Amino acid sequence: MLMRTxxxxxxxxxxxxxxxxCGGSFDGTYSGPQTTGNPGCYTLNQxxxxxxxxxxxxxxxxxxxxxxxxxxxxxxxGTFHGYGSxxxxxxxxxxxxxxxxxxxxxxxxxDARCSAHMMLTRSP
Numbered sequence: 457m458l459m460r461t462x463x464x465x466x467x468x469x470x471x472x473x474x475x476x477x478c479g480g481s482f483d484g485t486y487s488g489p490q491t492t493g494n495p496g497c498y499t500l501n502q503x504x505x506x507x508x509x510x511x512x513x514x515x516x517x518x519x520x521x522x523x524x525x526x527x528x529x530x531x532x533x534g535t536f537h538g539y540g541s542x543x544x545x546x547x548x549x550x551x552x553x554x555x556x557x558x559x560x561x562x563x564x565x566x567d568a569r570c571s572a573h574m575m576l577t578r579s580p
Contacts, residue, residue, distance in 0.1 A: 480511030482530045486562045486576035497570030506562065506576060515553050517542060517566060524568070526553050534558055542568050 485507050492500040506513050511530040515538070528538035537554040555564030560578040565571070 480508065480530065481532075482511050482534065482557050483508050484578040486578050488562075488574065488576035490566075490572050490574045492570060492572040494570055497572070500570055500572045504574060504576070506574075515564070515566065517551060517553075517568065517572075524551050526551060528553060530557060536564075544569065 485505060487503060487505045490500055490502055490504045492498070506515065508530065513528055513530070515524075515526045515528060517524045517526065524540050524542035526538040526540040528536045530536045534557040535554075536556070537552065539550065539552050541548040542551040543549075549569050551566065551568040553564055553566050555562065555574070557563075562574065562576040562578070564574045564576075566574070
C-alpha cells in the first residue's frame, strides 16, 4: 500500500512538472510609438522597444528631461503597473507606469512630469 502511494505521488509530481511553462505568457519584443501631448516634452515622441522576459520588463523613461527605470511585473490577466522616481537636475519626482497587454498589443500610460502613452505591438 505504501509503495502504491509513493508511486502515485511521483506520478502526480511528474505530471505537474510536465505542464509547467517556461517563461511568461507575455514574453516577447514589443515596439511602437510613444507619444506625448505636451509640446515641451516633444523628445518623448519616438519609437520605443520593450522586451518582456518571464512576464517582467523595465520601462526606460528618459532624456533629456527626466530619467528613470521602472521595473514592472505583468499579471496573469495582462495588467501591469510600476512606480519609481524620475530624476531631473538632481530633483526626484514620482513616476508611474500602468497598462495592459491584450493579444499582441501593449498599451501603457506613463504618469510623470512629462507624461506619455505607449501603444506597442509584439513581434511575431
